[in-house]
Amino acid sequence: MCLGVLAAAMVLVPAAHAGAYDDFFKALQLDLSQSVKSLLARGFDPNSVDPERRDPALVYAVRFESLKVLPVLLSSPQINIEARAPNGDTALMVAAYKGEKEAVALLLEKGAEPNRPGWTALHYAAASGSVEIVKMLLEKSAYIDAESPNKTTPLMMAAASGKTTVVELLTAEGADQTLKNDRGMTAHDFAVKFADVTKPASMGLPMAY
Incomplete structure (x- = not known):
């Protein structure tokens, strides 16, 4: 019985993690700051990478112009503000290309390197x-x-x-x-x-x- 419970738990843990992963990137895409804040408070890695484009969360948020979640991500002590997409772009570069003045200002204020x-x-x-x-x-x-x-x-x-x-x-x-x-x-x-x-x-x- 104990082995059965343990085996079930081992299956559920990855599934739960996958669910949180999906929730995190969906929240970034939809600019749901409270959801992102809640996931980070539970220990979710703010530098997680999008499974499709392989963009780090910060770059992903800027691509979707999610300006409400941006300060939430940047407030995390673990955030890597210089994290790069596979093509080498940083969040600051993407924000500059998209003409997102608010995002550029915030990233520079938080120490992004131009x-x-x-x-x-x-x-x-x-x-x-x-x-x-x-x-x-x-x-x-x-x-x-x-x-x-x-x-x-x-x-x-x-x-x-x-x-x-x-x-x-x-x-x-x-x-x-x-x-x-x-x-x-x-x-x-x-x-x-x-x-x-x-x-x-x-x-x-x-x-x-």
């Missing part, structure tokens, strides 16, 4: 055209000429996306317009190739000679 090797939140903010987020990141000492693995800079990203206001801001803040990526392309070249060919001059980008 600078890292490779792609950065500033690259993403520049590409999405969020002037406010670009300013937030620069105020936190984001490196204005950060280079991606192929040496693309935030200015190049903004130029390629036709984000004139961001190009003007980055240029005014001292972004180097003469830098080239590993294919020899400058920000002006990006604007010509990926945007309207009439835009580079209006963006104030120098012609490449």
